[in-house]
Amino acid sequence: MSGSFQAELVKLVRRPAAWLLLAITLVLAVLFTYVFPYAGYAAGTAGPNTGRGLPALLPDRLVGNALGGLPVFLGAIVLILGVLVVGGEYGWGTWKTVLSQGPYRLAVYAGKLLTLAVAALVVVLAVFGVGALSSALIAAAEAQPVHWPGLGDLLIGIGAGWLIATMWAMLGVMLAVALRAVALPVGLGLVWMLAVQNLLTAIAAPLLDWVAQVQKGLPGPNAGSLAAALGASSDTPGVLSTVGGGQGALVVAAYLVAFAAAGAVLLRRRDIS
Amino acid sequence: MNLPVQTVGLTKRYGGLTAVQDLDLTVRTGEVYGFLGPNGAGKTTTLRMLLGLVRPTAGTVRLLGRPVGAGQLAEVGALIEGPAFYPYLSGRENLRVLARYAGAPAERVPLVLDLVDLAGRAGDRYAGYSLGMKQRLGVAAALLKDPRLLILDEPTNGLDPSGTADMRRLIRRLGAAGCTVLLLSSHLLGEVEQVCDRVGVVSQGRLVAEGSVADLRGTVGLRVLAEPLDGAAERARELVGADRVRVVDGALELAVEPDRAAWLNTELVRAGVAVRELRPRERDLEQVFFELIGKETADVR
Structure with a gap:
């Protein structure tokens, strides 16, 4: 298992697409959380987020700001990463190459999951890092006092972010194993995250009570609730307090395990052709 | 083992x-x-x-x-x-x-x-x-x-x-x-x-x-080029039996062990036949292959 984990780690670190995804994640996080709101504030333009004003951009709001993107947009990128790590083996036909070397299928799979969990942590830490830098710069530019969140809050925030990001990565893994490809799982995963989830929340749930109830059990709204409970602004798409933060964390964790387990069952049973 | x-x-x-x-x-x-x-x-x-x-x-x-x-x-x-x-x-x-x-x-x-x-x-x-x-x-x-x-x-x-x-x-x-x-x-x-x-x-x-x-490939025999062909065929039939001799494309194909080539050559020459070529005849592996898979195909149908 440790050999498989090391191999997966090397494959991911050497893969240009992985770094591209990380770069896009960070650029999006900084642009939408800090640059655009700050530019709007500086220009005095009225817009969807102007009500939040300068205080929302300062270091003491770091945890909420860093978590805001994960329920939908940054989560979608982590989902793509999950698909790439597993689906690439189908696309390149490398499952047979790897498994002919003799490792157990589930050892290779576990190595992939562990690598993705590490990658998700790196993504979340990087988002927190660029967020801290951006907010410190804004505070300096506006001559505002710098108050950082407490260490406990910071750790809980990073833990929650990691939980949400890893859950989306596992959804990508499960889709890649189920569909034995890269393109289709990415497409379907993104349609679910970017379109279906938002349509359910914005259109179906207000109309039908049972949809609103079902929503409370879906991964997106629970991730959104967890982020909201830790201070993410509900102006961000996908961030909405439909359930409590504790329940959100539990449901997200349950989905993480369920996606990983479903992928494991499928991978173990099927022929590698 | x-x-x-x-x-x-x-x-x-x-x-x-x-x-x-x-x-x-x-x-x-x-x-x-x-x-x-x-x-x-x-x-x-x-x-x-x-x-x-x-x-x-x-x-x-x-x-x-x-x-x-x-x-x-x-x-x-x-x-x-x-x-x-x-x-x-x-x-x-x-x-x-x-x-x-x-x-x-x-x-x-x-x-x-x-x-x-x-x-x-x-x-x-x-x-x-x-x-x-x-x-x-x-x-x-x-x-x-x-x-x-x-x-x-x-x-x-x-x-x-x-x-x-x-x-x-x-x-x-x-x-x-x-x-x-x-x-x-x-x-x-x-x-x-x-x-x-x-x-x-x-x-x-x-x-x-x-x-x-x-x-x-299986064994297979000898291929002989000789003149006159008719005379050679007649003598070969006397030597190894008529059922073991075929005339194919101007040559004799004999169903005998290849190590009898020297003996056969001597006997043919003694009978006044000029032997130009005498060599073991092997079935082409390709031929064997197509026979095998062709037969199998026929069986399955």
Whole structure:
């Protein structure tokens, strides 16, 4: 298992697409959380987020700001990463190459999951890092006092972010194993995250009570609730307090395990052709 | 003794389609075994079952005396259905990654690269390799664990003549290395004839013949060019029996052991026949092959 984990780690670190995804994640996080709101504030333009004003951009709001993107947009990128790590083996036909070397299928799979969990942590830490830098710069530019969140809050925030990001990565893994490809799982995963989830929340749930109830059990709204409970602004798409933060964390964790387990069952049973 | 490869009643069905049926395959220690069959005969499916990539519908597989399955491939190396590697890694990095999965020491990587003549290009990205280099890297990956049993599926498929010659040279060298048992699948008769000790012919998922190349050809006799042909035929009938003599395309074909050639020559010359040519007649392996798979096809229909 440790050999498989090391191999997966090397494959991911050497893969240009992985770094591209990380770069896009960070650029999006900084642009939408800090640059655009700050530019709007500086220009005095009225817009969807102007009500939040300068205080929302300062270091003491770091945890909420860093978590805001994960329920939908940054989560979608982590989902793509999950698909790439597993689906690439189908696309390149490398499952047979790897498994002919003799490792157990589930050892290779576990190595992939562990690598993705590490990658998700790196993504979340990087988002927190660029967020801290951006907010410190804004505070300096506006001559505002710098108050950082407490260490406990910071750790809980990073833990929650990691939980949400890893859950989306596992959804990508499960889709890649189920569909034995890269393109289709990415497409379907993104349609679910970017379109279906938002349509359910914005259109179906207000109309039908049972949809609103079902929503409370879906991964997106629970991730959104967890982020909201830790201070993410509900102006961000996908961030909405439909359930409590504790329940959100539990449901997200349950989905993480369920996606990983479903992928494991499928991978173990099927022929590698 | 533990046979390198032994399958009993190996069967794989995909829905209504039977890809491999009741296959009993035995590869012995110290031999290069050719697994011969036309495309789609079930060769690759069989090899995938040997490696545990495909689950048999019925039957058993033992490699080096052990039941098969992932985690049981300690002394087995394989290249199945064309090479597949990570295009963004170099040849060397690909092998290092695979060595980690295999639990093989990293020191094996330069050794196997050297063995397949890729040491000079090992730092280049795999995506830029020619097909011949990709195939050789595939063989290198199969050798990472210093295997006792090496399984190569169509290793010359798609290669140009010089790539093919390189690959055959490599295979012969591996075969000559001794301790390695080679199971080589191919749809190319010439290849199997050149490198294999024993051959199994598979058609429509079933093993239709097994034996040495010479066995498969069977014996066969002598071909004689002589003048006058009629006189030669008449004398030959007296010597070996009329039912053993045929006149084909202006030559005599005699169903006798080739070592009777000298005696036959003497007798013909004594009878006043001028013998221009006298040589053993072997059946072409290709002819044997088509007879085998043709017959099988007819049986199945």
